[in-house]
Amino acid sequence: MLFDDTTTRARYFGVVSGAAGISAAAGPLIGGLITSYVSWRASFLLQVVIVAAIAWLGRGIVDPPLPARRPAFDWLGAVLSALGLFLVVFGVLQSGAYGWGTATQDYAIGGTVIVPAGGVSPMWIYVGLGVVVLALFAAVAWTREKNGRTPLVSVRLFANLTSNLGLLTQNLQWLVLQGAFFVISVFLQQVRGFSAIQTGLLLMPATIGLLLSSAAAPRMARRHSQRRLIRFGFFVTTVGLALLLALGGTRPSIWSFVPGLFLMGLGVGIMLTASVNLVQSAWPEEVQGDISGVSRSVSNLGSSLGVAVAGSLVAGAIPGGGQYFSALVIVGSFAVLGWIAALLIPRRTTRS
Template structure:
C-alpha cells in the first residue's frame, strides 16, 4: 500500500512539471515579446506550438506504452522534456524558442498518457477515483504555482529562468519514477500503424496551423500556392482519410474506433475536448489584458490567479474521492455550470479601471468548477472499459483534451488579432465569450453520460 502511494507521488512530480509549463509561460509573454522582438503571432505560437505538439502524438504515445511498457516510455519522455526545457532557456530568437517548445510538447505527450494508464493499473476500481483526484489536484496546484513562480522569476531574473526550473524537477521526477514505479510489460505484441501516424499528424498540424495563422496571413496566401483555406481543407481531408483508415484499412489501428462505442468514453472525450478548448483560450488574453491594459506587474498578475488554481486543486481532490461513491456525471456537470457562470461574470466585469480584487469572486467560482470537472472526467473515461483498452483510451482522452487546448489557444489568438484597433477590453471579452461557449459544449457532453456503478455498489 505504501509503495503504491509512493509510486503515485513519483508520477505526480512529472505531471506537476508538465502542467506547470502550461501556465508559467503566460505571465512571461510580454517580456519574451520585448526580449526577442517577437510579434503577437510569435508569442501566441510559443503556447500553441507546445499545445499542438503535446496533442498530436498522444494517441501514438499511448500505443507506445502498450508496446514497450508505460514506465519505459514515461522515462524517455521525462528525459526529453528536461532537455527541451534547457533548449528553451537558451533560445536566442523567437523561432528557436517556438521549435524548442514544440519538442517540449512532444516529450510531454510521452509522459501524460502513461501517468493516467499507470494510475489505473496501480489502483483497484474502488480506490481509483481518489487516486485520480490526487492526480488532478496536482495539476491544479501546478497551475496555481505557475503564474506565481513565473512572475517572481521574471521579476527577479529573466524569462529564461521559467524553463531552467524544470531541470531539478525533471531530475528528481526521473529518479523517483525509476525507483518506485512498477515496470509493466505488454503481454502480447503490438504493431505500429505508420500510415495512421502520418495522416493524423499531418492533418492535425495543418488544421491548427490554419486556425492559428489565418489572421496573420489575412486568410489568404501563405507561400506560393499554399493558402490558409487550402491548408484547412487539406487538414480536414487528412483526418477524414485517417478515420476511414482506422475503421477498415488497418489491422492495428492507432485509434481504436471501438472505444467510441462506449457511450461514457465518448461523452468524457467530448467534454474533455471542450474543457481543453476553454482552458487553452482563457489565460493568454487574461494575462495580456492585466499586464497591458491594467499595467500590473508579472508577480501581481501571477498572485491574482493563485486563488483560482488553489481552489481548483482542493476541489479536484474532494471530487476525486466523491466520485468513488457518488455520480461523477453530476460532479462534472456542476463543475461545467460553475465555470460558465464564473467566466461569464469575469467577461462582464472587465473594465480599464478595475482592481485585481474585483476579479476574485469570478476566479474562485471558476476554480471550483475546474476542480469538479477534472477528476470525474478522467474516471468516466476509463471506468467502464476493459483493462486491455485503458492504454489506448488514455492516449485518446488526453488527445481530445490537449487538441482542444491547441484549438482554444489558436482561436484566442485569432480573436485578439482580429480586434487589433478596437479596445483591448472588447478583444478580451470576445475571447472569454468563446471560452464560455466551449464550456457549454462540455456541459452537453456530461448530460449523455450513463450512470456507472460506484465502489459502494460493486463492493
C-alpha cells in the same frame, strides 16, 4: 494497480487531475517569477530540466511484463495523427492574422499569393487539410486492425457514446482553462499594466479552487454521479467567467477578479476528475492503457486549441476592438457547449 470501483478511481484520478490542473494554474506565477528575476529564456531551460528530472524519476516505475511478441509500431499512423492535429491547431492560429471568415489580407507562400484578400481565410484551408489527414489516419487504423495488425489507436475506442461524450468534455475543459488563462494573463499585463509576477499572483484564486475541488473528488464521487459532477462543474465555470466579465471590466480593483477566478478554478476541478473517471470506467481493464492514452491526448489537444483560439482572438481576429471581452465570451461559450455535452451523457455507464 487496478481500481474497479468509482470512488477509488476518483480518489486517484483526483490526485492526478488536481496536480495537472494546479500546474496549469500555477504556471503563470512560476513563469512570471523566472521572467522577472532571471529571463524569459530561463523559463524554457527550466522545462528541459523538469523533463529530464521526470525521465530520471520514471526509472522507478514498475511496468507490467511485456508480451512475448511485441506488436510493430504504427509509424504511418503516428505521422498522420501528428500531422493532422498540427494542421488543425496551425490553422486556428492563422485566424489571428487572416481572420475567421474571409482573408483580411493576401496569403502568400514564397512570394506567390495563394489566397487573395477577400477570399476564404487560410484558417479553413489548413483546418480542412487537417480533418482530411485525420480521416486518413482513421482509415489506416481501421485497415491495420482489420488485417490483424496493431494500430496506433484502435477505432473501437470511439464506439462508446459515454466515453466519447466524456472525451469531448475533457477536451472542452482544458480548452476553457487554458484559453481563459491566456486571455486574462494578456489582459492584465497589456491593459491593466500588471507585471508578470502580479499576474501570476492574481491567478492564484483559480489554483486554490482547483486544489479544493480536486481534494474533494472522492467524497463527491460517493454522493453524486459523474455526469452530474461534470454538468455542475461546467455550470460553476460558466458562472465564474460571467463574474469575470461583469466585475473585471468595470472595477479597477484587483479584488474584482477573485470571485470569478475562484469559481472558474473550482468548477474545472470538479469536472476534471469526473470526466476522466467517466471515460476510464466505460471500458474494461484490458484496454485501460489505450483509453488512458486517448484521454490524455484529447486533453492536450484541448489545451493547444484553447491557447490557439484565445491567442488568435486577442491578436485581432475580432474586428472593431474589444477583443479581450469578446475572447472571454467565446471561451465561455465553449463551457456552455461542454455543459450541453454533459447533458447528453447516458445515465448508466455501459462498458464496451
